[in-house]
Amino acid sequence: MAEHAIISVRGVDKVFNSGSDRAVTALQDIDLTIGRGEFISLLGPSGCGKSTLLRVMADLTGPTSGTVTVNGKTPGAARADRDYGMVFQQAGLFEWRNVLRNVELPLQVAGVKKEVHRAKALEMLELVRLSDFAGHYPWQLSGGMQQRVAIARALSADPEILFMDEPLGALDEMNRERLQGELLRIWGDTRTTVVFVTHSISEAVFLSSRVVVMSARPGRVAACIDVDLPHPRTAETRTTPEFFEKVKEVRQALHGAPSEQAAA
Amino acid sequence: MSTVPLSRPGRPALMSRALRLTPVAVTAVLLLGLWQSVVVLFDVPVFIMPSPVMIAEAFQQDFGTIMSASRSTVESVLLGLVLGSLGGVAVALVVSRFPRMSGPVLNTAVLVNCAPIVALAPIFNNWFGVTSMLSKAGVAAVMVFFPVFVNTTRGLLQIAPLHVEIMESLAARPRQVALLLRLPNALPFIFNALKLGTTLAVIGVIVSEYFGGSTEALGVYIAYQAALPRFDYAWAGILVSGALGLAMFGVVTLLERFLMPWHESLHEEES
Ligand SMILES: Nc1ncnc2c1ncn2[C@@H]1O[C@H](COP(=O)(O)OP(=O)(O)OP(=O)(O)O)[C@@H](O)[C@H]1O
Numbered sequence: 246m247a248e249h250a251i252i253s254v255r256g257v258d259k260v261f262n263s264g265s266d267r268a269v270t271a272l273q274d275i276d277l278t279i280g281r282g283e284f285i286s287l288l289g290p291s292g293c294g295k296s297t298l299l300r301v302m303a304d305l306t307g308p309t310s311g312t313v314t315v316n317g318k319t320p321g322a323a324r325a326d327r328d329y330g331m332v333f334q335q336a337g338l339f340e341w342r343n344v345l346r347n348v349e350l351p352l353q354v355a356g357v358k359k360e361v362h363r364a365k366a367l368e369m370l371e372l373v374r375l376s377d378f379a380g381h382y383p384w385q386l387s388g389g390m391q392q393r394v395a396i397a398r399a400l401s402a403d404p405e406i407l408f409m410d411e412p413l414g415a416l417d418e419m420n421r422e423r424l425q426g427e428l429l430r431i432w433g434d435t436r437t438t439v440v441f442v443t444h445s446i447s448e449a450v451f452l453s454s455r456v457v458v459m460s461a462r463p464g465r466v467a468a469c470i471d472v473d474l475p476h477p478r479t480a481e482t483r484t485t486p487e488f489f490e491k492v493k494e495v496r497q498a499l500h501g502a503p504s505e506q507a508a509a
Numbered sequence: 510m511s512t513v514p515l516s517r518p519g520r521p522a523l524m525s526r527a528l529r530l531t532p533v534a535v536t537a538v539l540l541l542g543l544w545q546s547v548v549v550l551f552d553v554p555v556f557i558m559p560s561p562v563m564i565a566e567a568f569q570q571d572f573g574t575i576m577s578a579s580r581s582t583v584e585s586v587l588l589g590l591v592l593g594s595l596g597g598v599a600v601a602l603v604v605s606r607f608p609r610m611s612g613p614v615l616n617t618a619v620l621v622n623c624a625p626i627v628a629l630a631p632i633f634n635n636w637f638g639v640t641s642m643l644s645k646a647g648v649a650a651v652m653v654f655f656p657v658f659v660n661t662t663r664g665l666l667q668i669a670p671l672h673v674e675i676m677e678s679l680a681a682r683p684r685q686v687a688l689l690l691r692l693p694n695a696l697p698f699i700f701n702a703l704k705l706g707t708t709l710a711v712i713g714v715i716v717s718e719y720f721g722g723s724t725e726a727l728g729v730y731i732a733y734q735a736a737l738p739r740f741d742y743a744w745a746g747i748l749v750s751g752a753l754g755l756a757m758f759g760v761v762t763l764l765e766r767f768l769m770p771w772h773e774s775l776h777e778e779e780s
């Protein structure tokens with residue numbers, strides 16, 4: 246699988262409020278290697294440390310112990326070099342910027358020339374099929390459209406890695422499945438490495454080349470399951486026996502994990 | 510949340526705005542009529558309350574004098590407003606860079622803001638000279654400074670943690686966070702303070718002018734006419750200063766709409 250590792254996590258622990266009586270071990274002894282171009286899902290029950298693991302890789306928080314390498318550097322260096330884009334559970338658009346200017350934000354911060362970033366942002370809007378809404382403000386968009394803008398924003402500076410923390414969590418089932426399809430298409434077009442956090446077994450199976458199943462308290466990697474369903478994956482893919490078989494396998498891994506809490 | 514077609518404030522928006530203003534105009538006319546009839550019916554003496562018609566006549570008679578007096582007052586108000594706002598925003602930008610310091614500084618500013626700053630007028634006359642425009646504008650500037658400073662600081666600091674994290678993930682420098690996130694986030698706060706500030710600036714300048722200065726000033730005119738006593742003329746001056754405050758408020762509101770087009774939604778719901 247990992248022809249060429251782009252992210253490697255070695256023996257990572259993360260303890261919040263360590264030393265106090267409110268200490269929480271969010272991550273324990275995590276080992277994970279992610280290959281260039283993979284679509285990885287982190288799946289597990291609420292509170293098992295999925296977000297924390299993602300944030301450690303993105304250098305939004307530091308590990309308590311262990312080492313993380315992103316694109317051959319420390320996570321801090323990778324962040325400074327803008328090697329990754331990030332999509333959060335909420336779109337978090339800047340309400341004072343229209344759609345186009347929201348997508349331009351990373352390019353503007355990176356000091357890219359104005360003429361260049363205008364063209365790039367328009368291209369990204371095309372990718373998420375929102376070209377007609379370039380001049381709209383966030384309050385004029387539905388939740389699903391806002392999330393697509395957030396995805397365009399995360400991709401606008403051509404990052405090699407895309408971190409996504411339950412980006413479709415707030416959407417209804419229909420929008421969710423549509424966006425999953427779009428996400429796979431974008432992944433195919435851009436060849437970005439994606440690390441995707443989710444609660445949903447079927448979402449993880451449909452999207453991923455590999456599902457990392459985590460267990461809670463303390464957060465550990467319980468299983469890694471390759472998903473070799475052929476591409477392009479479409480609505481029909483969801484109805485194939487192979488798909489159901491994978492869903493069953495992942496579900497078993499999840500329930501076999503030492504945690505009573507089952508994920509949706 | 511659903512998709513809303515993009516709407517710019519075109520003719521229909523303007524018309525609905527005009528329709529919304531109609532009740533205000535009707536109320537104003539009714540109040541003026543009531544005022545006029547009470548004064549006439551009960552034969553109220555002029556030094557208590559002149560009638561609107563008398564005030565209008567006085568205004569017409571003294572139009573040239575009142576206008577030239579207004580001019581220097583307007584200049585002082587504008588100068589005070591600009592100095593106070595720029596100062597308030599500048600100091601807020603500095604203070605917000607040191608979040609630990611901003612709490613105590615903000616509380617002190619709120620305390621000072623409770624003091625009647627307009628009481629400083631004689632002191633400013635003493636500092637800058639009674640005829641200097643700076644002594645009037647100075648009082649207005651200090652009065653404007655505090656609300657602008659307090660509100661702007663709040664706006665600069667009250668940013669969504671998610672927005673901060675997004676800027677962090679983009680490896681934005683502190684200067685970029687200030688310009689691209691904190692400042693636009695503070696704009697609604699700044700405009701609320703400016704609206705307050707326009708009223709305060711007019712009060713500051715007029716009251717300072719009551720304490721003397723060049724006779725070509727609205728405050729001096731009002732005080733002088735009242736001493737004569739020509740109360741209908743004094744009232745004409747008072748109403749002009751009221752109109753001045755209203756006009757400034759309107760200009761700030763227009764500026765707000767122009768600079769914050771994304772707030773259209775809020776404007777529509779507000780009124
Ligand atoms: N900043 C923090 N301070 C203290 N504890 C924290 C902090 N962030 C997370 N935790 C704890 O770490 C554990 C893992 O949290 P995390 O948010 O990574 O879980 P998650 O798998 O993303 O859950 P969910 O699916 O609900 O988002 C939880 O027990 C949580 O309470």
Ligand SMILES: [Mg+2]
Nearest residue numbers: 295296297410
């Ligand atoms: Mg989470």
